[in-house]
Amino acid sequence: MPIPVHVITGFLGSGKSTLIRHLVAHKPHDERWAIVINEFGQVGIDQAIFEEKDDVIVKGLPGGCMCCQLAFVLQASLVNLIHRHRPDRLLVEPSGLGHPAGLIEMLRGEAFAGALQLKEVIALLDPRRLDDPRSREHDTFQDQLLMADGVALTMTDLASHQQRQEARRYLESMWPPKRWMMEATHGRMPLSLLLDGLHHEREVDVAHRQGVDSHRDLRSSSPLVVLDEYRYREPSPRQPICEKGEALGHASLGWRWHPSDRFSLDALTILLDRLPASLRVKAVMHTDAGWKLYNQAEGRATLTASVWRRDSRLELIGPQEALPAAKVLAERLSACQDDVSTVDSR
Numbered sequence: 001m002p003i004p005v006h007v008i009t010g011f012l013g014s015g016k017s018t019l020i021r022h023l024v025a026h027k028p029h030d031e032r033w034a035i036v037i038n039e040f041g042q043v044g045i046d047q048a049i050f051e052e053k054d055d056v057i058v059k060g061l062p063g064g065c066m067c068c069q070l071a072f073v074l075q076a077s078l079v080n081l082i083h084r085h086r087p088d089r090l091l092v093e094p095s096g097l098g099h100p101a102g103l104i105e106m107l108r109g110e111a112f113a114g115a116l117q118l119k120e121v122i123a124l125l126d127p128r129r130l131d132d133p134r135s136r137e138h139d140t141f142q143d144q145l146l147m148a149d150g151v152a153l154t155m156t157d158l159a160s161h162q163q164r165q166e167a168r169r170y171l172e173s174m175w176p177p178k179r180w181m182m183e184a185t186h187g188r189m190p191l192s193l194l195l196d197g198l199h200h201e202r203e204v205d206v207a208h209r210q211g212v213d214s215h216r217d218l219r220s221s222s223p224l225v226v227l228d229e230y231r232y233r234e235p236s237p238r239q240p241i242c243e244k245g246e247a248l249g250h251a252s253l254g255w256r257w258h259p260s261d262r263f264s265l266d267a268l269t270i271l272l273d274r275l276p277a278s279l280r281v282k283a284v285m286h287t288d289a290g291w292k293l294y295n296q297a298e299g300r301a302t303l304t305a306s307v308w309r310r311d312s313r314l315e316l317i318g319p320q321e322a323l324p325a326a327k328v329l330a331e332r333l334s335a336c337q338d339d340v341s342t343v344d345s346r
Contacts, residue, residue, distance in 0.1 A: 002117035003082065005090045005107055006194055009144045010124030011135060012096035012280050012317065013297030015154040017046045018187035019124060020091055024056055026191045027089075034087035036061065036077065040095040041282075041315040042243035043254035048284040048308035049293065057085050074103075075111060082115060090116070096280075097250055099140050100147050104200065120179065120197035123148030127159040127167035128298060146174060149200055150193065152184035158300065235311065237261060238337070242326060253323050254315035255333070257286075261312060264339035265289040271332055273301055279318040284308045288340050 010016050020035060027033055034057040037046045047060030059077055081087065094103055100121060107118045123144050129135040136142075145151060151171055156164055164183070171181055179198070182189070235241045240255040265287035272281055277299035284293050284306050293306040314333070316323055 003090055004119050005116045006119050007092050007121045009094050009100050011141045014124040014126050015187050016093050016124055017049050022187045031088040033089045034081050035091045037093045038095045040097045041252035041254050041317055042245045043313050043315045045282040045313050045315050051307045118200045120149035121200050123151050124154045125151055126155040127163040150180040151178055152189050154184050156183045156185045251320040252317045257312040259311050262340050263287045263336045267336040267339045276322045278322045279316050281316055283314040285312045
């Protein structure tokens with residue numbers, strides 16, 4: 001029997017990981033799920049959100065778009081996952097800047113014929129995004145929605161009634177029509193939409209679009225990626241590893257710290273809250289109040305407990321001109337560690 005595959009796509013900050021966490025929390029007890037998470041940034045934080053268990057395998061692919069720069073790595077990772085873990089179901093979360101066409105083409109290709117069965121492609125949409133011309137006119141943003149079989153409206157508790165209605169009108173104007181639309185506040189989507197979903201069969205002619213062309217150009221110009229390059233490098237105490245990347249009109253800046261490095265939660269949140277609202281900020285950090293997950297999108301930040309203990313990670317994604325100077329931010333982050341040392345020494 002082929003393994004059902006579910007692609008859950010959506011633009012930056014649409015809440016993909018939150019929705020997948022909700023689905024995992026309610027999954028059938030007798031199923032083993034594998035989750036493949038692709039992140040535009042180099043550090044890889046979304047995988048730290050999930051708690052790996054015997055019946056939940058998580059694979060992170062940071063550092064670009066899995067349909068272009070990481071196409072080779074993705075195919076090799078999927079083959080390894082299938083043979084090593086034999087999951088009952090596979091969930092794939094592409095980067096928020098990733099175009100789904102190349103991914104769908106791969107999943108439906110000869111390499112996985114008989115092994116994988118692509119189910120409905122689900123796109124997430126934050127209705128507030130439609131107020132921003134930069135998002136609304138972004139080719140990848142449009143094509144993620146065009147190629148979706150169903151759309152879940154997220155962040156609806158933060159959107160006005162008018163914004164939610166406008167989102168529905170926007171989706172209803174698309175052809176072919178969506179099989180379903182629903183509000184998924186706080187990522188709460190009924191598991192039945194996943195388990196009972198139909199096969200992905202829609203063919204949308206988007207090959208002429210600039211967004212697809214830019215991804216294909218990036219794929220053809222990217223060097224062959226070798227799996228060894230993605231082996232984990234552990235940072236030394238007080239010597240964080242800085243990672244930078246740039247593609248598809250966006251840039252990323254991030255760090256990883258040794259797990260023994262500790263930060264002042266108060267100082268850290270003040271620093272992160274003052275970053276430009278146009279940036280997507282994600283972090284999992286060892287603080288004086290325990291391990292915490294920080295998430296900021298569209299100017300709204302949340303702070304929750306984290307089960308991750310491997311290392312501390314911080315990632316900023318946005319337009320290059322909005323990113324702070326790496327050296328300056330690194331010094332301010334180091335000061336957040338010094339605040340803890342000062343308190344501990346008293």
